[in-house]
Amino acid sequence: MIRTTNYKPRSYPRNGTSSPVQIDRLQDMSASVTLNRTKLEELGRNGLVDWRVGNPTVSLTLRQLEYGTLEFFQNLANVAAGDLKIDFKDFDIPSVDIAAYETDENDSFKSTIWYPGLRLSGFSINIGDPDSLVERNFTLIGEDEITLQGSNAYLNVGQQTASGGSAESFTIANPTPVADPDNSGQFMFKVLRTNDSDGTTDKLKFEAGAGDPALGTDYYTYSGGTLKVHTSISDEVKYYYSAGAYISGEQTFTNNDTDAAGLEAKMCSVYLQTTSYLYRLQSVAVDVTLNRFDVLEIGDVNVVQRGVRDVTSRVTLGRILDQWTIEEVLRGEVAGYGKLDIRKFQDEKNLIIKIYNNDDKDSFRIGYKFTDLAPVGIDDAAPLNDYVSRGVTLEGESGFITSDENEL
Structure with missing residues (x-):
């Protein structure tokens, strides 16, 4: 069984150079998932013709104590730590991936629950009474929930700044990616490139093989620990994959004893x-x-x-x-x-x-x-x-x- 003390939440921003963060002072994280399956029937038939499979609907709600930092708001807006003012309109386009890393009571790592592509649909600030703690609540929406386990148990997200090249090579070895069980020959769940010139972020398409991407500048190749992407200088490349371990030298969650426990x-x-x-x-x-x-x-x-x-x-x-x-x-x-x-x-x-x-x-x-x-x-x-x-x-x-x- 997995206690909430071993349920470690992290947020990975999609756009720009902003970095992943652990979600501090979280009190509750709940997901509601609707698979949107529809029965297809017809006159003259006793029973179903088939099921129509629609896009799932995922709603993730988070309740967090106010502890006086902008960090999670900055992450949701995909802005850097140096941005000290976040306008409500800054939440229009950005998205985040939220992952919870789960360890059981025997200290055996079990799985990662991963919610890709979440967008903020609302938040609240509540001061319930003069003796209360201040709380934040967030609602995010998306279409996916993925469980990673076994040799794919850890979601890893890497980020490197490009030097610029018609096809630039990036080494991914910490840890070594494990193949995607759903897609033969693929190791990356997704590869993103943020263009330094205009700040836009592109999701690149997979091209089989170990050579330079030949199908276009919006493709990537991966083989044997080497990711190849067409880049310009100072572009930011992010890559998402699974492995049997987390990034060496890093933790999914470390105790934050610096910021306030909760503001009243x-x-x-x-x-x-x-x-x-x-x-x-x-x-x-x-x-x-x-x-x-x-x-x-x-x-x-x-x-x-x-x-x-x-x-x-x-x-x-x-x-x-x-x-x-x-x-x-x-x-x-x-x-x-x-x-x-x-x-x-x-x-x-x-x-x-x-x-x-x-x-x-x-x-x-x-x-x-x-x-x-x-x-x-x-x-x-x-x-x-x-x-x-x-x-x-x-x-x-x-x-x-x-x-x-x-x-x-």
Whole structure:
């Protein structure tokens, strides 16, 4: 059996030079897989003609404690560690592969569960109450789940920078690839080339043989530990394969004792319109939904182009009713303004969540800004023998995440 302490998650970005990361502070990772099989029947026949096999639908959900780093957001956006601001639109095209490496209770490595080609379809930030830990939740969608076991048990992903050549050779020996059981003569699950000139990433096609790819610049060959790819200088080449071991000198997961274990509600500051601090808040719930438009085409079983029709960000602020700061800001008036008519509430408001390393708030860690918000709902509650509470919901479609407080 496999305990979750031996379930080690990693994320592999598709585009650019961004590197794989382990997914720290993960509390739950759950997959829902629908195989989309349809019965085909006909008049006059008792029983099935056949089954139609459609593309599977995979939904992967992850629940993570907020620990004050951009690392996983950067990975999902396929950007480098030096990018300190990630706009919601940066998630439109990128994808990641997420793999969980599984070891049983006898310390015997069993398998890798691999979810290729996942795209972010939404995330949330939740501050449940004043005594809670801040949580992030992510939903990713794809079409595949693959289990690797036996001599193919480990998913390995290599990455090398090209020197440039009509056909450049890359040595793959750490560890030595094992043949793909589903495809005779093939060892690579996929090979990607990110073009340094324009930043686009191409998935290369397999060409049999050990020589230079002759069928075109969008082909590769692999034989005896040598991968050959047409490249230009500074292109980035990534290759995915399985083996009976993981990369020598590296671990699938190492304990991160440097970053915070988890950041709490008392370490947060929430502002409406940049400077209006919100008091008596009891909960903050943020949901960002990406309405994806991932394109298939006739003649291909895979997604050929990725996009997002629109983004919806929805923020709900729950508080004990004591001051009218939120309503005053939405009304566009100063504190103490005498009449707060909901018909005169304004749009295009901003909400900022700043999260610090402790409750002294002396070191900024991460921030979320939601822009061009409009009020869409109000909930009042006056229960018997309790305090009056009020919830305000705002909705917009833009924002960003940053580790640079000056951006906020």
